[in-house]
Amino acid sequence: MKLLLILKNKIFFLNSFFSLYEDFSPTPTLRNDRSKWVWGFTLIEIIITMAIITTIGGLCLSYGLDNLRYHYLYSDRDTLISSLQFARGKAMANTCEKSCSSGQPYGVYLENDKFIIFEGQTYSSTFNDNNIILSSDPSIIHSGINEIYFDQLSGNAHSNQIPPWEIILNNTLTGQNSTITINNEGQISWTN
Numbered sequence: 550m551k552l553l554l555i556l557k558n559k560i561f562f563l564n565s566f567f568s569l570y571e572d573f574s575p576t577p578t579l580r581n582d583r584s585k586w587v588w589g590f591t592l593i594e595i596i597i598t599m600a601i602i603t604t605i606g607g608l609c610l611s612y613g614l615d616n617l618r619y620h621y622l623y624s625d626r627d628t629l630i631s632s633l634q635f636a637r638g639k640a641m642a643n644t645c646e647k648s649c650s651s652g653q654p655y656g657v658y659l660e661n662d663k664f665i666i667f668e669g670q671t672y673s674s675t676f677n678d679n680n681i682i683l684s685s686d687p688s689i690i691h692s693g694i695n696e697i698y699f700d701q702l703s704g705n706a707h708s709n710q711i712p713p714w715e716i717i718l719n720n721t722l723t724g725q726n727s728t729i730t731i732n733n734e735g736q737i738s739w740t741n
Contacts, residue, residue: 615723618688622720623741625689626727629716630737632657632664632683633697637706637735639666640699646679654707656698659691659716670698670707690719697731704735 636655643652646668658665658672665672666681685691693715697708708714716729729739 618720618722619725621686621688621722622718622725622727625686626718626729626739628683628685629657629659629664629718629729630739632666632681633729633731633737635681636666637699637704637737639668640701641704643701652701654698654701656696659685659695661685661691662687667698672696688721690721692717692719699735705733706731706735 636657640652640655645651645653653668654670656667656670656672658667662685664683664685666683667673667677668679694708694710697706697714699706706712706714712731712733714731716731718727718729720726727740729737731737
């Protein structure tokens with residue numbers, strides 16, 4: 550008796566499940582001969598779906614390109630700050646890459662499309678194996694000082710201009726600016 554009741558409940562559940570499935574199935578349409586049912590989408594449904602997908606894709610692409618343009622400035626700023634900190638760290642560690650008995654000052658030289666970490670008090674444009682060259686984005690313009698070096702052991706900064714020294718990065722694509730400031734003691738700070 551109990552077994553019959555359980556089977557009856559299961560059959561009732563299956564019947565109700567399939568009746569729900571029929572409620573959510575797409576509505577068929579008739580062909581001209583009215584003998585066969587045809588399932589599918591109409592042309593207007595496909596066109597509206599494509600228009601929605603294209604609009605969403607266009608908005609996402611526009612937003613992504615704007616973020617990429619802003620990223621150029623932040624990437625160059627972070628690379629330059631890392632270069633300055635690396636040069637100061639090498640100078641404070643009193644290291645020497647060339648054949649010398651004591652350490653050397655280290656500095657950073659800025660060109661239009663690259664940052665160059667050099668050994669010594671001045672940058673020489675002749676090829677040097679010890680220079681570290683990091684590329685810069687061409688859409689970023691650098692202004693302010695273009696050369697700075699740090700004393701060995703103390704890490705104090707020096708340049709040919711009056712301190713505090715500023716390097717201004719300008720993104721030509723977005724008009725966005727970022728300023729890197731270096732004081733006498735070699736402290737590096739920046740703005741977004």
